Amino acid sequence: MKKKMLAGAALLSAMALAFTGCAGNTSPGASGEPGDGGDVIKVGFAQTGSESGWRSANTESMKEAFSKENGFDLVFNAADNKQEAQIAAVRSFINQGVDAIVIAPITVDGWDDVLKEAQDAQIPVILEDRTVSASEDLYASWVGLDFEQEGRTAGEWVKENFDGKGANLVILEGTTGSSAALDRATGFGEAIKGTDINVLDSQTGDFTRDGGKKVMEGYLQKYGKDIDVLFAHNDDMGLGALDAIKAAGLTPGKDIQIVTIDAVKDGMTALANGEFNFIVECNPLLGEKAAELVKDVLAGKTVEKKTIVEDQSFTQEQAKEVLDSRPY
């Protein structure tokens, strides 16, 4: 499908509307509803990489939603967590003349130029998962999670269980410069502010198991048994840390209590087994909403600028109850 075949003046005025931001966007579209009339919508999806269990579930959700059966021709790229590679993938989608581009941005900064290029090429961009610092006028819509609230919920649990005890905390941060890591750090920091919880260290484990394990090994060498609690920005880093804690002869969940974010199957299993103590969910099933947004934007409908998907949180008891029914 190539809806960019619209006559010059009509197209220009439609596009001017499409990228004016604020309350939402309309887009090209003019003749009919892309994807609803048998036309195939070609979509380029620039994924971050495959750093975590959450990411695998998110990729699966996107591939399922942007399927042939649903009227899409998906061009998929995973950038191995490298910002330059992800920007190059978006440029390649522009050169291929796709109908729309979806991006799960690795970092918040650095998007202005390529988003402007997409806009100049009259290709609407939808963001999923993470946010960017670029002007809202440069993309049509975003669907994702409230990362700051996720961090705050994790921090409130730590405050409730450790304030007043002079506890020592270490943190495993997500990918440096990603909105997920920045916002979770902000929310968590706010929640434990004014407590007597002592933050011994905070370093990035890049959202991976290997990263989490390596950084935790360093923490254990440096602080040993002084560590009371670990906050990991995702399950995978927490799971990597479990190996390091066990190898150091300590019992995760008891000697060192662990709070993480995501609630993927492996994390929930660790929680149900008593090795994690609390998990804040981060819902990866964003594909359906992203596909709906792409269709609506191409059909010229007004869409919300931001869609926030709700998260919940789990204690060990709650994890035992829901583990079998978790879809990812």
Ligand code: AHR
């Ligand atoms: O942006 C969402 C985060 O990215 C998830 O919490 C993490 O697991 C993933 O890598």
